[in-house]
Amino acid sequence: MNAQPTPDRPSPQDRPARLTVGVVGAGRVGPALAASLQLAGHRPVAVSGVSDASLRRAAEILPGVPVVPPAEVLARAELVLLTVPDDVLPGLVAGLAETGAVRPGQLLAHTSGRHGAAVLDPATRAGALPLALHPAMTFTGTPVDVQRLAGCSFGVTAPEELRLAAEALVIEMGGEPEWIDEAARPLYHAALAIGANHLVTLMAQAMELLSAAGVGNPSRMLGPLLGAALDNALRSGDAALTGPVARGDAGTVAAHVTELRRHAPQAVAGYLAMARTTADRALAHGLLKPELAEDLLGVLADEANAAGGTGGAGGPGGTNGPDGTAGSGPVDGGEQ
Numbered sequence: 001m002n003a004q005p006t007p008d009r010p011s012p013q014d015r016p017a018r019l020t021v022g023v024v025g026a027g028r029v030g031p032a033l034a035a036s037l038q039l040a041g042h043r044p045v046a047v048s049g050v051s052d053a054s055l056r057r058a059a060e061i062l063p064g065v066p067v068v069p070p071a072e073v074l075a076r077a078e079l080v081l082l083t084v085p086d087d088v089l090p091g092l093v094a095g096l097a098e099t100g101a102v103r104p105g106q107l108l109a110h111t112s113g114r115h116g117a118a119v120l121d122p123a124t125r126a127g128a129l130p131l132a133l134h135p136a137m138t139f140t141g142t143p144v145d146v147q148r149l150a151g152c153s154f155g156v157t158a159p160e161e162l163r164l165a166a167e168a169l170v171i172e173m174g175g176e177p178e179w180i181d182e183a184a185r186p187l188y189h190a191a192l193a194i195g196a197n198h199l200v201t202l203m204a205q206a207m208e209l210l211s212a213a214g215v216g217n218p219s220r221m222l223g224p225l226l227g228a229a230l231d232n233a234l235r236s237g238d239a240a241l242t243g244p245v246a247r248g249d250a251g252t253v254a255a256h257v258t259e260l261r262r263h264a265p266q267a268v269a270g271y272l273a274m275a276r277t278t279a280d281r282a283l284a285h286g287l288l289k290p291e292l293a294e295d296l297l298g299v300l301a302d303e304a305n306a307a308g309g310t311g312g313a314g315g316p317g318g319t320n321g322p323d324g325t326a327g328s329g330p331v332d333g334g335e336q
Helices: 028-039 052-061 069-078 088-099 118-125 144-148 160-172 184-213 219-240 249-265 266-283 288-304
Strands: 022-023 045-048 078-080 108-111 131-134 152-156 176-179
Touching: 022 028, 022 069, 028 045, 028 052, 028 078, 028 144, 028 160, 045 069, 069 088, 078 088, 088 108, 088 118, 088 249, 108 118, 108 160, 118 131, 118 160, 131 160, 152 184, 160 176, 184 219, 184 249, 184 266, 219 266, 249 288, 266 288
Parallel strands: 022 045, 022 078, 078 108, 108 131, 152 176
Antiparallel strands: 131 152
C-alpha cells in the first residue's frame, strides 16, 4: 500500500516508531487501522485471519506482515487490535486470557461499538491495558479506508489513566476522539446503527421501489435528493422534515400504503413504522398541525392493524441479521 503522509499524519521519519502492532481479525477494520498507525511511525508485526478474503485483504493492505495464530499476534505485539464482531469479542478475550496469551503491560484495543473497556476485564486482570477505540465509519476492506480515517470520529472508552494514550492513538490515525462513558456504549452504538445501517436499508428499498415504478436509474434520481436531505438534517435536525407526513396529508399516506401493499408488501411495515415516528417528531416540534395529525395518525393506526399487528414478515418488529463474519471459536475469533 502506498498511502502518503498528509498534514494530519506526519511522515514516519518525523516521529520514532514506538509500538509494534498486531491485529487479531483481518476483516475490513483491522488492517486499515494498522496501516494508519504505520503511517504514524508504528510497526505492524503480525496479523491473524480466518477466511480467504481476510488473507487477501491483509496481503493487500499490510504487505509483508506475517499471518499467524491470534496467540502469536499477542506474543509479538505491544499494541494488539482486536477487530472482531461485537458478539465474538467477549469469548475471544476470555480465551486469550485463559490460555496465557496476554502479557502484562500490553495495550489491548478493541474496535467494537457496543462494548466499552469492561469487556476486556479478563485480559486486564492478566495485566493488559484496556482500550475501546471504535471508528464511526463504514469500511470497504480496501486501501481507500486508510484515507477515510482522516477526520473520522472514534468512540473512545478507557480507564481514566489511559485516556490520554487512547486519544493519542486515535489522533495518530488521523481521527477525532470522542469520549464515551462505559455505560453509554450501547446507546452510542444504537444511534450509529440507526443513522448508518438503517440508512442503507432504506436507500436499497427506495431504489427497488423506483425500479418497480419504471425509473431507469434510481440512484441518479435519489442522489441529489438524499444529499440535500442529509445536509439539511445535519444542519437543522427535525426542522428539515418535509413530505406528506410532516404536512399531515393523510390521503397521500393512505395511497402510499395501498400501492405498497400491491407492489411491495414487504415494505409496508417499515413505511408505517417510520411514518409514525416521523409524525410524532413533526407534531412535537410544531411542524405537523394538531388538527391534521388526528386524521394522519388514524390512517397509520388503521393500516398497522390491517398489517396484522407486530412481528412476522408483514408487521413491524423484524430485525436484520448480525453484522460481520462469525468467528470459528473463542480464541480464533472472527473478523470485523
